[in-house]
Amino acid sequence: MENWELLAFAEDVARGAGDILRRNYGRQQKIHFKGEIDLVTEVDRESERYILGRIRETFPDHGILSEESPEHASPSPYRWIVDPLDGTTNYAHGYPCFCVSVGVERDGEMAAGAVYDPLLDEMYAATAGTGAFRNGERIGVSGISDLRKGLLATGFAYDVKLSADNNFDYFKAFVFTGQAIRRDGSAALDLCYVACGRFDGFWELKLKPWDTAAGYLILREAGGVVTRLDGSAYDIGQPDILASNGRIHGRMVEVLRNARK
Numbered sequence: 001m002e003n004w005e006l007l008a009f010a011e012d013v014a015r016g017a018g019d020i021l022r023r024n025y026g027r028q029q030k031i032h033f034k035g036e037i038d039l040v041t042e043v044d045r046e047s048e049r050y051i052l053g054r055i056r057e058t059f060p061d062h063g064i065l066s067e068e069s070p071e072h073a074s075p076s077p078y079r080w081i082v083d084p085l086d087g088t089t090n091y092a093h094g095y096p097c098f099c100v101s102v103g104v105e106r107d108g109e110m111a112a113g114a115v116y117d118p119l120l121d122e123m124y125a126a127t128a129g130t131g132a133f134r135n136g137e138r139i140g141v142s143g144i145s146d147l148r149k150g151l152l153a154t155g156f157a158y159d160v161k162l163s164a165d166n167n168f169d170y171f172k173a174f175v176f177t178g179q180a181i182r183r184d185g186s187a188a189l190d191l192c193y194v195a196c197g198r199f200d201g202f203w204e205l206k207l208k209p210w211d212t213a214a215g216y217l218i219l220r221e222a223g224g225v226v227t228r229l230d231g232s233a234y235d236i237g238q239p240d241i242l243a244s245n246g247r248i249h250g251r252m253v254e255v256l257r258n259a260r261k
């Protein structure tokens with residue numbers, strides 16, 4: 001199967017799921033708590049039912065990893081990695097920052113990915129080796145090379161109140177070394193915003209493959225650099241991620257290293 005065919009399908013299901021999110025946005029949500037702050041709404045589940053239904057119908061032998069369901073393992077070289085609603089806390093509060101993320105691997109390598117923001121109607125998309133696009137137009141990372149001028153983004157994991165590994169030291173270090181920091185609540189969009197130059201860098205500690213799979217490919221294809229926090233090689237199985245326009249990457253690794261001391 002060609003990458004562009006996989007991408008066309010990923011975009012189509014991400015758009016369909018985005019329609020579900022948009023239709024239900026602003027309505028009172030029935031919320032179920034997975035943890036003190038970790039919640040899931042009926043809309044996460046409806047979006048997931050739609051996406052997984054479409055994948056199973058079209059690619060019955062493919063594997064699927066999706067946030068709100070047990071993994072469907074398969075001997076197929078293809079595995080879909082899905083976040084049916086990234087930014088669910090925002091969504092539940094009516095804060096307009098959330099998306100659908102659909103990525104697909106072939107033999108463990110990201111082949112295609114789509115991240116769709118249904119409110120702004122922005123479709124971020126990439127296939128391996130052919131660049132990254134927003135609504136069909138090529139995107140690229142920012143040209144900022146001085147961290148002091150960089151707009152950065154991060155997030156805090158759901159165990160932030162319980163764990164000493166809570167990102168506060170890194171956050172403080174970047175408050176002093178970057179221009180400003182945003183905490184927008186959707187890791188997939190954070191990665192796409194670095195990809196299109198709205199953000200210059202992004203880091204976070206405890207993410208899951210569905211948060212990063214599509215955004216990671218989109219950012220790489222937009223010319224960005226993605227590593228672990230210590231600068232070593234990243235893959236979507238790793239919990240920590242450092243993503244940037246490349247130009248400020250070394251300096252960000254240094255700030256993180258110093259903050260650890």
Ligand code: IPD
Nearest residue numbers: 085086087088155156185186187
């Ligand atoms: C969350 C968002 C958030 C990040 C959390 C994620 P969810 O995903 O991406 O930005 O800080 O760590 O879990 O739960 O809204 O799909």
Ligand code: CA
Nearest residue numbers: 083086087211
């Ligand atoms: Ca997520």
Ligand code: CA
Nearest residue numbers: 067083085086
């Ligand atoms: Ca989610």
